[in-house]
Amino acid sequence: xxxxxxxxxxxxxxxxxxxxxxxxxxxxxxxxxxxxxxxxxxxxxxxxxxxxxxxxxxxxxxxxxxxxxxxxxxxxxxxxxxxxxxxxxxxxxxxxxxxxxxxxxxxxxxxxxxxxxxxxxxxxxxxxxxxxxxxxxxxxxxxxxxxxxxxxxxxxxxxxxxxxxxxxxxxxxxxxxxxxxxxxxxxxxxxxxxxxxxxxxxxxxxxxxxxxxxxxxxxxxxxxxxxxxxxxxxxxxxxxxxxxxxxxxxxxxxxxxxxxxxxxxxxxxxxxxxxxxxxxxxxxxxxxxxxxxxxxxxxxxxxxxxxxxxxxxxxxxxxxxxxxxxxxxxxxxxxxxxxxxxxxxxxxxxxxxxxxxxxxxxxxxxxxxxxxxxxxxxxxxxxxxxxxxxxxxxxxxxxxxxxxxxxxxxxxxxxxxxxxxxxxxxxxx
Numbered sequence: 001x002x003x004x005x006x007x008x009x010x011x012x013x014x015x016x017x018x019x020x021x022x023x024x025x026x027x028x029x030x031x032x033x034x035x036x037x038x039x040x041x042x043x044x045x046x047x048x049x050x051x052x053x054x055x056x057x058x059x060x061x062x063x064x065x066x067x068x069x070x071x072x073x074x075x076x077x078x079x080x081x082x083x084x085x086x087x088x089x090x091x092x093x094x095x096x097x098x099x100x101x102x103x104x105x106x107x108x109x110x111x112x113x114x115x116x117x118x119x120x121x122x123x124x125x126x127x128x129x130x131x132x133x134x135x136x137x138x139x140x141x142x143x144x145x146x147x148x149x150x151x152x153x154x155x156x157x158x159x160x161x162x163x164x165x166x167x168x169x170x171x172x173x174x175x176x177x178x179x180x181x182x183x184x185x186x187x188x189x190x191x192x193x194x195x196x197x198x199x200x201x202x203x204x205x206x207x208x209x210x211x212x213x214x215x216x217x218x219x220x221x222x223x224x225x226x227x228x229x230x231x232x233x234x235x236x237x238x239x240x241x242x243x244x245x246x247x248x249x250x251x252x253x254x255x256x257x258x259x260x261x262x263x264x265x266x267x268x269x270x271x272x273x274x275x276x277x278x279x280x281x282x283x284x285x286x287x288x289x290x291x292x293x294x295x296x297x298x299x300x301x302x303x304x305x306x307x308x309x310x311x312x313x314x315x316x317x318x319x320x321x322x323x324x325x326x327x328x329x330x331x332x333x334x335x336x337x338x339x340x341x342x343x344x345x346x347x348x349x350x351x352x353x354x355x356x357x358x359x360x361x362x363x364x365x366x367x368x369x370x371x372x373x374x375x376x377x378x379x380x381x382x383x384x385x386x387x388x389x390x391x392x393x394x395x396x397x398x399x400x401x402x403x404x405x406x407x408x409x410x411x412x413x414x415x416x417x418x419x420x421x422x423x424x425x426x427x428x429x
């Protein structure tokens with residue numbers, strides 16, 4: 001959520017920042033201004049009436065002590081109480097509408113974020129590894145996996161519908177190996193604390209991260225009296241670990257890592273992305289999460305991004321890191337790096353991780369503060385998140401980059417111990 005003081009004191013700057021996101025926020029900002037004007041008019045009226053009500057109480061008490069008639073004072077006091085009740089109701093309605101308008105506005109981009117509305121305006125920051133030169137036509141993972149008997153889309157469709165997959169044999173083991181490898185790297189080498197969070201969360205948790213109320217159509221909701229949602233990413237429960245808490249600056253940054261399945265309706269996605277494992281309704285991900293003091297967050301973003309890149313480097317998968325433009329960032333992000341892995345069947349780099357600093361945007365929604373160790377005023381913490389990595393897309397990248405002409409797939413050296421010594425997945429007889 002945006003800072004209401006900043007909206008009030010730097011309204012034009014806020015408007016210009018939101019316009020670079022292509023968010024269509026002008027109408028919402030104008031509504032906020034209108035609501036604020038009404039609020040400024042109502043508050044003095046209510047306060048004056050309440051002051052008069054208090055004085056009425058004193059007059060009634062005095063009249064009773066002296067035996068005077070209190071009827072006229074009581075009538076006037078009742079009229080004032082009724083008016084206060086009406087105005088308080090108007091203020092409550094106004095504040096709720098104001099809250100909902102604020103929740104609909106995205107985060108402001110950091111000043112260094114390139115301006116633009118599409119991926120063409122993203123800026124390449126660095127590149128690692130050289131794409132392999134194949135002496136045969138590399139196959140897409142959806143053909144490789146089926147031929148190897150390790151991915152089954154047809155059986156998944158019969159039990160669950162489109163955009164689900166069954167991993168079998170070495171495919172299931174490779175997925176499990178990747179999860180264990182990533183968790184071991186991030187906990188052992190990078191110092192993250194492993195968490196196993198709930199996979200179902202409530203509306204309050206999703207509102208804290210910015211998924212609700214704006215993006216409810218992208219979520220899977222549990223029917224009935226539960227009012228719970230399947231998590232779209234572990235970012236949601238990890239962010240809410242410290243909801244409504246005040247953290248000591250001396251403990252920051254706090255770094256967490258979690259493996260979870262993720263569930264998304266993927267409303268509106270189409271084209272090549274819906275084939276194979278690229279964009280599934282259910283997928284696995286290892287998520288990195290950091291809580292920092294405000295002055296630490298941009299150094300932490302570089303560190304977090306480097307931790308995600310390290311996974312690909314150890315797996316020897318070519319990749320590049322892109323700084324996203326204002327119009328291509330997620331709703332809650334102030335600055336985002338996308339890490340894109342090379343997929344030879346398509347001849348393109350595809351996103352495998354998105355690493356973002358949301359600054360105080362999520363913490364303000366979730367009530368997460370931090371206080372200087374020596375005392376002083378608490379401020380909203382900064383939160384950061386990133387995939388470290390998306391497991392299915394990493395599996396895709398391994399199948400496609402490590403395939404050989406005979407249809408077999410080599411296992412990256414770093415994963416062989418996690419595969420029980422298996423070095424190659426071969427065609428089934």
